[in-house]
Every structure is written in structure tokens, then in C-alpha cells.
Amino acid sequence: MNTSxxxxxxxxxxxxxxxxxxxxxPVVLTGVFSMTNMTTATxxxxxxxxxxxxxxxxxxxxxxxxxxxxxxxxxxxxxxGMKAVEGLGLDAGIATELRAKHIGDVFQTRREAERMIKGLxxxxxxxxxxxISEQFNRSVVNSRFSSKEELFSALDTLGFxxxxxxxxxxxxxxxxxxxxxTENFSRIASSPDMARVLFNTLLYVALVLxxxxxxxxxxxxxxxxxMPSAPATIFRSIWLLPRITPVVIYVLMWKWLAWDTGFISVxxxxxxxxxxxxxxxxxYNAWVFVVLINGFIGASMGMLVFSSALKAIPxxxxxxxxxxxxxxxQQIRYIILPQMxxxxxxxxxxQTLSLLASFNEILLSTRGGPGKATxxxxxxxxxxxxxxxxxxxxxxxGAAMALVLVVIGxxxxxxxxxxxxxxxxxxxxxxxx
Amino acid sequence: MAEKSQPSAxxxxxxxxxxxxxxxxxxxxxxxxxxxxxxxxxxxxxxxPDSFTLRHWRFLWETPAGKPNIWLVTLNTLxxxxxxxxxxxxxxxxxxxVLSRLNVPGRGFFLAGVMVLHAFPSxxxxxxxxxxxxxxxxxxxxxGVILVKAAIDLPLGIWLMKGFYDTVPWExxxxxxxxxxxxxRVWRSxxxxxxRPGIMAVGLFSFLTAWSEFILPQVLAPGSKVxxxxxxxxxxxxxxxNFDFGTFKAxxxxxxxxxxxxxxxxxxxxxxxxxxxxxx
Numbered sequence: 001m002n003t004s005x006x007x008x009x010x011x012x013x014x015x016x017x018x019x020x021x022x023x024x025x026p027v028v029l030t031g032v033f034s035m036t037n038m039t040t041a042t043x044x045x046x047x048x049x050x051x052x053x054x055x056x057x058x059x060x061x062x063x064x065x066x067x068x069x070x071x072x073x074x075x076x077x078x079x080x081g082m083k084a085v086e087g088l089g090l091d092a093g094i095a096t097e098l099r100a101k102h103i104g105d106v107f108q109t110r111r112e113a114e115r116m117i118k119g120l121x122x123x124x125x126x127x128x129x130x131x132i133s134e135q136f137n138r139s140v141v142n143s144r145f146s147s148k149e150e151l152f153s154a155l156d157t158l159g160f161x162x163x164x165x166x167x168x169x170x171x172x173x174x175x176x177x178x179x180x181x182t183e184n185f186s187r188i189a190s191s192p193d194m195a196r197v198l199f200n201t202l203l204y205v206a207l208v209l210x211x212x213x214x215x216x217x218x219x220x221x222x223x224x225x226x227m228p229s230a231p232a233t234i235f236r237s238i239w240l241l242p243r244i245t246p247v248v249i250y251v252l253m254w255k256w257l258a259w260d261t262g263f264i265s266v267x268x269x270x271x272x273x274x275x276x277x278x279x280x281x282x283x284y285n286a287w288v289f290v291v292l293i294n295g296f297i298g299a300s301m302g303m304l305v306f307s308s309a310l311k312a313i314p315x316x317x318x319x320x321x322x323x324x325x326x327x328x329x330q331q332i333r334y335i336i337l338p339q340m341x342x343x344x345x346x347x348x349x350x351q352t353l354s355l356l357a358s359f360n361e362i363l364l365s366t367r368g369g370p371g372k373a374t375x376x377x378x379x380x381x382x383x384x385x386x387x388x389x390x391x392x393x394x395x396x397x398g399a400a401m402a403l404v405l406v407v408i409g410x411x412x413x414x415x416x417x418x419x420x421x422x423x424x425x426x427x428x429x430x431x432x433x
Numbered sequence: 434m435a436e437k438s439q440p441s442a443x444x445x446x447x448x449x450x451x452x453x454x455x456x457x458x459x460x461x462x463x464x465x466x467x468x469x470x471x472x473x474x475x476x477x478x479x480x481x482p483d484s485f486t487l488r489h490w491r492f493l494w495e496t497p498a499g500k501p502n503i504w505l506v507t508l509n510t511l512x513x514x515x516x517x518x519x520x521x522x523x524x525x526x527x528x529x530x531v532l533s534r535l536n537v538p539g540r541g542f543f544l545a546g547v548m549v550l551h552a553f554p555s556x557x558x559x560x561x562x563x564x565x566x567x568x569x570x571x572x573x574x575x576x577g578v579i580l581v582k583a584a585i586d587l588p589l590g591i592w593l594m595k596g597f598y599d600t601v602p603w604e605x606x607x608x609x610x611x612x613x614x615x616x617x618r619v620w621r622s623x624x625x626x627x628x629r630p631g632i633m634a635v636g637l638f639s640f641l642t643a644w645s646e647f648i649l650p651q652v653l654a655p656g657s658k659v660x661x662x663x664x665x666x667x668x669x670x671x672x673x674x675n676f677d678f679g680t681f682k683a684x685x686x687x688x689x690x691x692x693x694x695x696x697x698x699x700x701x702x703x704x705x706x707x708x709x710x711x712x713x
Contacts, residue, residue, distance in 0.1 A: 004616050008537035011620075015528035015591060016543070022584030023550055026558035026565065033561060223453045227446045237700070238457050241464060244696050244703075246645035248663045249685040252670060253463040256470075256678050263466070266480055296460065304704065328444055350552065357554025360648050364667065378557065385560045386652055398560050405557040413552035417545060 030406050033399035035180055040393045042178040049151040050144045055173040062169060066162065073139040074158050075113035077102045084135040094122045094132070106159035110137075184400035193372070194380075201377040204290065204362075205355045212295025213351045214344055217302025222332060224303075225310055236307070242297045251364040254293050255279065279366060283373035286366050290374050293361050302347045309343040310336060349416045357405055378405060471683040489679035493687070501657040501665065503684075510644065510661040513579060517643035520583040521590045522636045526628070528587075529594025530620055534606070544595070550588040556648060563652055573656040582649050586642060590635045597631030598624065634702040641692060641703070662688045 051070060059067035077098065086095045097120050107113035113133045117124060124132060138158055145151040148171050155162060155170070162170065188194050220239060224232040242250055257263045258279035265275035279289045317335050326334075359379035362368060368375035368383065375383070385398020471489050473482030496502045531537055532544050562581055563572070571577030601624055609619035625632075647663040655664060666684050696703065 004535050005537055007616050007620075008531045008535035008540075011527040011535070012531040012537060012543065014524045015587060018524065018580070018584040018587055019546070019550065022562065022581055023553075023555070023558070026561035029561040029565060030558060033564060038564075220453075223449050226444060226449045227453075231450055235453050235457060238460055241460065244641060244645075244692055246663055246688060246692065247647050248666045248670075249467070249689050252666070252681055252685055253467055255670070256466070256682070257459070257463060259678075261477070261678075263462070263480070266478055269478060353552055353554050357556050359556070364647070378554075381557075381560065386563060395560065395564060399564075402557045402560050405554065409553045409557060410549070413549045416552055417548055 027406055027410075030399050030403050033396055034184055034403040035182060036178045036396045036399075037181045037183065038178040038395040038399075040391070040395075042176060048144045048146050048176050049148065049171060049174045050142070050176050051140045051170075051174050052142060056141070058173040059170065063166060066160070066166065066170075069108075069160065070140055072109075073137050075107040075110060075133060075136045076138045076158055077105045077136055078138075078157070079103075081136040081138075085132055088128075088131055088135070090124065090128055090132070091122060094120065094124050094128075097122055098132075106157070107136075108159075178396065181396070184397045187397065188400060188404070196372065197375050197377055197380045200373075200375055201356065203287075204294075204374075204376050205352060207287075207291045208294045208298055208355055209348060209351055211291065213298040213302050213347055213355075216295065217299045217347070218306055218340070218344075220299060220303040221306035221310060222336065224307065225336075226328065236303065239296075239303055240300045243300045247360045248364060250297070251293065251361060254289065254365060258289060280370050283370060286370055286374050290362055290366060293365055294355070294358075297361070298351055298355070301351065302343075305343045305347055306340060309339060313339055345419070349412070349419070353409055353412055356408065377401065381405070467682050467689075468686060470679055471686050474679070489677075489683040492680060492684060500669070501660050503665070503687075505658075506660050506662055506665045509575065509659055510663075513575060513582075513646075513650070513661050514640050514643040516575075516579045517583045517586070518636050518639040520579070521586055521639040522632055524583070525587060525590030525594045525635060526625070526632060528591045529596075529631075530598050530624065532591065532595045533598035534624075535616070547588045547591050547595075551592050553588075555585045559648065559652055566653055573654050573659060575654060575659050578650050578654040578659075581653060582643055582646055583639075585649075586639055590639065593635050593638075594628065594631055597628040597634075601627045630702065633699070637695060637699050637702055641695060644692060 056067050056071055059070070082095060082099050082103065085098065086092075098117070101120075102116065105116070107116065110133060113136060114129050117129045117132050118126075140154060140158060143154070145154060151171060151174065152167055155167070220235075224235055227235075255262070258277065259265065260275045260277045262278075264278050269275055278285055280286060313335065318331060321331055321335060357378050359376060359382055362374055362376060362379050363382065366374045368379050381398045381401035384401060385393055385395050387393075469482060472485060472487065474484045474486050475482045492503050532540060532547070537543075566572040566577045566581070571580075605623050605627065606619050609623045610616070614622070645663065646661075647667065650659075650661045650664050651667065654660075660668075662684075666681070666688060669684060670681055
């Protein structure tokens with residue numbers, strides 16, 4: 001065993017474990033959860049079996065008589081009931097006789113049970129009979145069983161004679177946990193809401209990417225290139241502020257700008273326009289703000305990438321072109337832009353993925369509104385699975401929506417790996433021991 | 434000097450500065466008012482503040498009903514950000530060295546994996562992570578969200594550290610090995626001091642992103658005992674009954690000041706990372 005290999009394995013283990021636990025496992029589990037109908041109602045661990053009133057209603061259509069019987073209480077002479085009778089403080093002989101003769105018996109109705117109790121040799125009084133029978137009142141309605149076996153044995157002790165097929169259908173309707181299903185995907189494919197969300201997502205990514213991450217970033221790069229370095233540094237710092245500002249504060253500032261008591265409202269008020277919430281007033285405005293909010297953050301990455309690519313262009317090219325009388329536009333068109341192909345591709349690839357997945361800014365600014373006008377895919381998944389007004393969170397459906405993004409993410413990032421030529425990045429270690 | 438700082442003396446620069454000033458105006462305005470509004474009062478319908486006040490900063494010494502104490506929240510944020518930073522720096526400085534220098538099986542595969550994960554939009558995994566944390570009982574705890582945040586930022590950290598290790602000359606290590614030091618000793622005593630700028634950069638970047646992180650604590654640890662500043666502020670803004678931009682902005686300034694200080698002092702280290710592709 002060579003030492004560097006051993007050391008390497010030890011040193012990389014923490015990273016490997018963390019990536020395994022918090023990346024690979026969630027990727028797999030997103031797939032697993034997407035095949036279930038988990039919701040807040042079913043819970044996330046396995047469910048229990050509960051014969052609730054609504055499950056009896058479900059049973060009525062298939063097995064009316066059994067559902068009818070289950071709805072009624074039965075009287076089972078069992079150990080728990082015997083204990084309760086002994087605790088009533090009646091004549092001890094009653095309990096002893098009852099235990100000796102009838103333990104394990106089940107009576108379909110109260111009347112039958114009481115007739116049996118009256119018939120005991122000890123002759124309990126009528127109020128005592130009522131008290132005693134009450135101790136044996138057993139109903140399956142609303143009782144919870146943690147497994148199928150418990151449910152079936154409870155049904156057996158209460159004297160329900162069910163075939164295996166009937167048992168299974170009882171188990172099916174009373175199960176409160178989640179099931180395996182592929183319904184999530186058919187719901188995504190067929191829902192018109194989803195189509196709308198998909199359209200929003202594409203529009204959002206395209207607008208931010210084209211207008212800000214590339215075009216506006218390019219403009220910033222060129223502008224800061226054609227000015228002295230002191231103001232250029234100041235402007236670059238200003239445009240980096242949105243990226244380093246915590247997103248909650250950043251969006252708060254935009255809200256202040258657009259709110260009905262905010263800057264724009266007050267400013268427009270000076271010209272006689274009534275105040276309104278410019279961000280959520282209508283869908284068109286909401287879109288403008290969503291694109292601006294994300295675009296101002298996104299522009300800085302392109303600005304830095306393009307600026308460093310610009311630095312790599314030999315200064316002599318600019319000097320030579322000036323001597324030849326080139327205008328600024330000609331410099332941009334023939335010197336700068338041809339060098340920007342790879343940086344643009346890099347920024348586009350990188351930002352497409354992060355725009356597809358990030359929903360912080362939209363969540364904090366418009367919450368997908370007004371209505372669902374600015375709801376994008378990742379936000380819709382968040383709303384479905386983790387936070388909505390209805391309160392029933394559909395983990396399964398949300399996971400299925402996230403899975404769509406996960407698959408796109410994996411495919412695209414694998415593709416980028418090929419484009420950006422990963423092979424040159426690994427070099428062989430020079431020390432072999 | 435003028436020739437050096439200016440690409441060309443043949444073109445006038447003022448139209449460019451003017452154009453950029455105009456498009457930057459909204460940003461400058463928003464940040465200026467962020468600070469001004471916290472210590473002034475403005476009459477309704479006016480844009481110019483008319484009186485000085487400290488009442489927006491009340492939240493520092495009095496805790497509103499139903500809200501956690503601001504100092505507890507700040508402490509939580511500090512614990513969260515420093516723990517995430519520590520984990521990322523420790524783990525990625527080890528893993529980066531392995532990927533750069535050591536001969537382990539599956540090294541190329543791991544490196545490719547790190548690259549894919551770096552580009553991969555990890556926030557899509559939040560639903561599965563939420564369910565997992567609930568199952569293993571780390572939901573609503575700082576430890577859970579620290580581990581998740583550290584793991585999510587880890588690929589970038591490993592990738593950056595690998596880059597810094599790549600620039601260290603092999604001769605340093607060879608000299609150490611020839612002198613009889615173990616590979617671990619060589620890493621610890623000879624190589625690690627060489628990549629101090631890398632550790633600084635990764636550490637600062639991790640601290641800033643953790644300090645700013647919103648969606649992970651919001652989903653994975655929303656409870657009032659483990660709340661961090663981003664969740665606290667967003668809850669404050671979402672509360673329709675007490676709508677007061679002055680207070681929101683005061684909390685915002687309180688929250689952003691450490692970020693601005695770190696950025697002002699160390700922006701040289703950070704510039705490389707932001708240019709190299711951070712998410713957003």
C-alpha cells in the first residue's frame with residue numbers, strides 16, 4: 001500500500017461523504033419521492049391504519065354490509081374490559097363468573113350483551129348491567145393501528161368474518177400513509193397551469209440571460225473599458241453591490257422603490273399620478289421588476305468575466321487600430337467582440353442553469369404574482385411542496401417538479417463539461433510513492 | 434499616468450461616464466436611501482427627509498412581541514456563517530490537495546463530479562433535503578442547515594482550492610520528500626502556507642454566502658430559536674400589521690454592515706471568485 005494513496009483517501013473522505021449525503025442522496029431521493037403521493041396529510045414516514053368515517057364511506061360502495069357493521073359498536077368480553085369491571089367496585093363474584101364463562105365472547109349489539117349479563121348467576125341489578133356492558137363497548141371507528149396485522153387481529157377479535165380480499169380492501173381504504181404512484185408525472189404533463197409555468201420559466205430565463213447577463217454585461221464591460229481606471233473601479237464596485245448584498249435586503253430595496261408609499265409612487269405623485277404598487281399592479285410591471293431585479297444581479301458576473309477576457313487582448317491591437325484611424329465602434333466590432341465568443345458561451349451556460357433553479361428573488365419580490373403571472377418552475381415546485389396558502393403540502397408532486405430541473409441540471413452540466421474541455425484539467429502527479 | 438490609465442487619449446471619456454452614471458443612478462439611489470432612511474423621518478409624499486431620529490433602531494434594545502431577540506438571531510447567524518466557513522475551508526483544503534497532487538483511484542472521476550456539481554443547481558434538491566432532515570431529526574436545527582449549506586458550497590471550494598494548489602511549484606514538495614518528510618507533513622508544513630491566499634478567498638466567500646443565505650434556513654430551520662437574520666428580516670417584511678420601511682431598512686443595514694466591511698477590506702480576494710462563476 002503506498003502512502004500517498006492512503007493519505008489521499010483519508011483526506012478526500014470528508015468531502016466524499018458530504019457530497020454523497022447532501023448531493024447524491026438527495027438527487028436519488030428526489031427521484032424516489034417523485035414516485036410517491038406524499039403530502040402533509042400522509043406524512044413522510046410510513047402511515048398508520050385508521051378506520052375513519054370517510055374510509056367507511058369509501059367502503060360502503062364496495063362492501064355495504066361490512067361497512068354498516070363496522071360503523072356499529074360491538075361488545076367484546078376481553079381482558080381490558082374485565083379489569084375495568086373489577087374496578088367498578090361491584091360484587092367480586094360477578095367479575096369472577098363473567099371471566100370464567102364468557103371471556104372471549106363477542107356480542108353484536110348492546111341488547112345481546114346485556115341479556116347475557118342479566119343471565120349471570122349473580123343477578124346484577126339493571127343499573128349495574130348497564131355499567132358493566134359499557135366497559136365492553138368496542139368500536140373500530142377512529143381507532144388507529146400501526147400495522148396491517150394489528151388492524152386484522154383487531155377485526156378478528158371483534159368477530160368480523162372477512163375474506164382475504166375483503167381485508168385487503170379494508171386495509172387500502174383505511175391506510176393513512178403514502179403510496180407509490182406515477183400520477184405526479186401525468187399531472188405535470190396534462191395540467192394547463194404547468195404549461196403556463198413552463199412558458200413563464202422560458203421567458204424569464206431568456207429575458208434575463210439575453211438582456212442583462214450578456215448584453216448589458218457587455219455594455220458595462222465596454223463602458224468601463226473606455227474610461228479612466230478610477231471611475232471604472234467605482235462603477236464596477238457599484239454593479240457588484242447587488243451580488244454581495246444579502247438577497248432579502250436587496251429585494252427590500254426594490255420593494256421600497258416600487259411600493260405604493262415608495263419612491264416611484266411619491267415621485268409620480270409630484271406629477272399628479274395616484275400612488276400604487278408599481279411591482280404588483282399588473283402582470284406586465286411585475287415582469288419588468290422580476291427581470292430587473294435578477295438582471296442587476298446577473299450583470300456583474302458577465303461584467304467580470306468579459307472584463308478579464310478583455311484584459312487578455314494585447315494592448316498593441318488597440319494602439320495599432322487607433323493609429324490606423326479606427327473609430328470606437330470599429331474597435332468594438334473587430335477587436336473586442338470576436339474575442340468574446342468563449343466568455344459569452346461560458347456565461348450563458350453557467351447562468352442558464354442558475355436562472356432555471358434560483359427562485360429567491362422572485363419569491364421575495366412578487367411571490368409569483370400577481371395571480372400566477374411570474375410563477376416560474378422552481379418557485380412552483382417550492383410552492384407545491386414547501387409553502388402554500390392551502391396548507392396541504394404535496395411533497396411528491398413537488399419532488400416530481402424538482403426532478404425535472406434535476407435532470408435538466410445533470411444533462412446540461414455534463415454537456416458543459418464536454419464543451420469546456422475537462423481533459424486538460426487533470427495532470428498526473430509528479431511524485432509517485 | 435494619463436496614458437496608462439486611459440485606453441486612448443483620442444476619444445473623450447465623459448459621454449461614457451455620463452451614460453454609466455445614468456444607468457447606475459437607480460442602484461446608487463436605492464443604497465443611499467437604505468442608509469439615510471434608517472436615521473431620518475420623511476413626511477408622507479416627500480422624498481427629502483426632514484428630521485433625525487433613532488426610533489427605527491429600536492429593535493436593538495426592545496424585542497417586539499412574537500419576534501425572537503435580535504441578538505439571539507445575530508448570534509445564530511454568526512454561528513451559522515462561521516461553522517459553514519470552517520467546514521468548507523477544512524474539507525476543501527484537504528480535498529483540493531488530493532485532487533491537485535495525490536494519486537488516488539477515481540481522481541479524474543471525482544474532479545469531473547466536482548465540476549458537474551459546481552454547475553448543478555443545488556437548490557432544486559431542497560425538497561428532498563427537507564424530507565431527509567425531517568426523517569433524521571435535524572429539521573429546525575442549526576447543525577442540519579450548516580451541514581447542508583457547507584455541502585452545497587463545497588464543490589466550488591474544492592474547485593478553487595485545487596486551482597490554488599496547482600500553482601504551487603512541485604519542487605517544494607520534492608524537497609520535503611527528499612528530506613524525509615511524510616506526504617502529510619509536506620502538505621501541512623510546506624504546501625498549506627503557500628495557498629494562504631486561496632484559503633482566505635474560499636473562507637471569505639463562504640462566510641459571505643452563508644451570511645446572506647436565505648432559502649435554506651427559511652425552509653430547513655425556520656424556528657424562532659434557530660432563526661438567522663435573513664429569515665428574521667423576511668418575516669418582519671412579510672408581517673402586514675407592522676409595515677414600516679424605516680425599521681426594515683434599519684434591520685437591513687444592521688445585517689449588511691458586516692458584508693460591506695468584509696467586501697471593502699478583502700475585495701481583492703473575492704473578485705476572482707465572483708468572476709469565476711458564482712451562482713446567481
